[in-house]
Amino acid sequence: MSSTLAQAIAWGRAELAAAGVASPDADAALLAAHALGLSRGETEARAILGAPEPTGYRDLVRRRAAREPLQHITGTAPFRDLELAVGPGVFVPRPETELLVQLALDDARLWREAGETRPAVIDLGTGTGAIALAVASEDPACRVTAVEREPGALEWARRNLSGSRVRLLECDYRDVTPDTAGRFCVVVSNPPYVPDGEIPRDPEVRDYDPPTALYGGDRAGMRHPIAVMETALRVLRPGGSLIMEHAESQVEPVALALTERGFQDVRVHHDLTDRPRATTARVPDAHPDDELRSCS
Known part of the structure; x- marks a missing residue:
């Protein structure tokens, strides 16, 4: 019946x-x-x-x-005001990562208020393109670059970023330099950060998210986050900011690693569930009274 x-x-x-x-x-x-x-x-x-x-x-x-992910079944994932195409081979964007977009938009606004009309933003390890596309969609003044190397993720990034103003660089973010990408006002990243050996309990994560998008590369899960910091040091303009997601357990290691590398103004930001979700930091100004230089 x-x-x-x-x-x-x-x-x-x-x-x-x-x-x-x-x-x-x-x-x-x-x-x-x-x-x-x-x-x-x-x-x-x-x-x-x-x-x-x-x-x-x-x-x-x-x-x-x-326990196949809902987003794989429907083929889409909501992210801020976007509906992203997703499927096997790419990390499904999470609502908590939307915090990084807001932080990037806030920093871009500060750059504009300081005289930079078109702040340059780069998303390292873009996956579906979620962060990059959200920033570009919500602040058309931003010049946004996305970086991805994994073939499975690139398929979805190309699809989501097609027709947008986002520039997609198909390379390892550890190889990004000012010569290949330019200099940026804001670096944003949700890198792999799960400590090696800590297997996620949820089957949707454990069995479907790509391991290359999950695991941080060592027992502390810090290898990839540190690589993001070092790339940021190369490509950020004086006074530029790094915005990075991490695990709750990594608040202190992330802050220490940033401070050891010369970052300043290190701050932790909580998500809607009041969990410490991201850390922001800035590279020093070359000279406090320098005029802003144009992003290239």
Whole structure:
């Protein structure tokens, strides 16, 4: 016997909850919306009106119950005001990383107030292009560069950045220099930082996010974050800022590594769940009274 949309969503909710999915209510509704090609609100309205169950819905729920990421099933991930294309081979952008975008926008605004009309921003290890595209979309005055080397991630970065004003450099961010990329007002990065050997508990992360986007390269998870710091030192203008995501356990190691490398004004920033999510720091001005130079 066929069921209604409301009955199907209720079944999906129960299946996902039994499978240990963290957000069964939302995921069951979003999968129904995906099956119908509608928004979640439109789908819920149809459910109230007694619409029939959409074809293929139960197969989608079974995939999610097997802990395939919701974003892989729908092919999209929301990020600030964007809907990004995502899938196998790329790290799925997280809501908590949206903090980095706001910090970059805030710094770009300060540069404009100081006389730099088009602040240059670079996103190291862009993945889907989420941070770079969000900055470029929300502040058209910014000149944004994104850097990515992994073939799997590049496929999605190219797709998301196509037609945008973001310049994509297909290389290792550790090889970025002023000669190859220019100099920047802001460096932003969400590098791999999970300590090697600390296997994520969530199957969606452990089994689907690329290891190259997760693990920080040593037991402390600091090899890649330190590489980001060293690249930032090469490409930042005097007074430029680094904005970097990290683990809660890395607040002190990150601050120490930044200070040892000459960064100043080191600050920790908390996300919406009040967890220490990112650290910002600045390179010193060459001379306190120097006039701003143009980004190249």
